Amino acid sequence: MLVRRRSLGPGPGGAPLAAQLAAALFYATDRGWPVLPGAYLDHGRCSCRSPRCPEPGAHPGDEVAHTAASRSADVLRAWWSRRPYTVLLATGFEFDVLDAPAPAGYAALRELAHVGFASGPVVHLPSDRLLFLVRPGARDVYWYTIDHNDAAHLDVRHHGLGHVVPAPAGPRPGGPEPRWAVAPDPSDRRLPEAVDLLGTLVRSCQHAAARATHVREEVSG
Numbered sequence: 708m709l710v711r712r713r714s715l716g717p718g719p720g721g722a723p724l725a726a727q728l729a730a731a732l733f734y735a736t737d738r739g740w741p742v743l744p745g746a747y748l749d750h751g752r753c754s755c756r757s758p759r760c761p762e763p764g765a766h767p768g769d770e771v772a773h774t775a776a777s778r779s780a781d782v783l784r785a786w787w788s789r790r791p792y793t794v795l796l797a798t799g800f801e802f803d804v805l806d807a808p809a810p811a812g813y814a815a816l817r818e819l820a821h822v823g824f825a826s827g828p829v830v831h832l833p834s835d836r837l838l839f840l841v842r843p844g845a846r847d848v849y850w851y852t853i854d855h856n857d858a859a860h861l862d863v864r865h866h867g868l869g870h871v872v873p874a875p876a877g878p879r880p881g882g883p884e885p886r887w888a889v890a891p892d893p894s895d896r897r898l899p900e901a902v903d904l905l906g907t908l909v910r911s912c913q914h915a916a917a918r919a920t921h922v923r924e925e926v927s928g
């Protein structure tokens with residue numbers, strides 16, 4: 708009988724563990740961002756094996772508790788020596804995240820650049836959303852802005868304590884990878900306040916929604 712052993716090596720397709728470990732170490736030790744290993748893609752399927760996985764390769768891995776996010780280089784080396792985990796960042800500690808559809812997010816970035824405002828690091832997810840890293844504690848500002856602008860329908864989300872987000876970590880085997888739309892500045896670790904960014908982001912989403920409505924009316928009219 709042929710027994711297939713589960714590989715403990717670099718993983719399916721020779722996954723670039725070194726790139727993922729290097730990215731995890733940079734986030735944890737250079738930035739101080741708590742990191743945890745996420746499920747990974749194996750021939751296009753999520754390692755959690757659920758046929759209905761809502762976020763393939765973008766949720767915490769089965770072997771590591773959600774609460775175990777770490778900044779320890781030794782812990783990270785041990786994790787990434789086992790599997791080609793994706794790199795996840797725990798939000799709510801060193802930063803919160805504002806999460807918006809990419810077209811509206813890029814429009815907001817252009818508007819912010821136009822007035823000379825530094826956005827801080829921004830991740831572009833394969834699901835075509837942008838993640839804006841902001842200072843932690845953005846929850847109240849988020850809800851105030853969403854309520855104040857009647858913007859609950861605009862699909863701007865907030866990630867704080869208890870959430871994780873995927874982080875860029877080089878090419879992933881079997882799937883598109885998150886990448887930096889705005890990379891972390893090597894010499895500047897400051898993050899913007901949510902209050903300075905959220906209004907612009909909500910306005911961009913409102914404009915995008917108005918344009919979509921206009922197009923729908925033209926098509927149906």
Ligand SMILES: [Zn+2]
Pocket residue numbers: 746753754755756757760761762763764765766
């Ligand atoms: Zn999964």
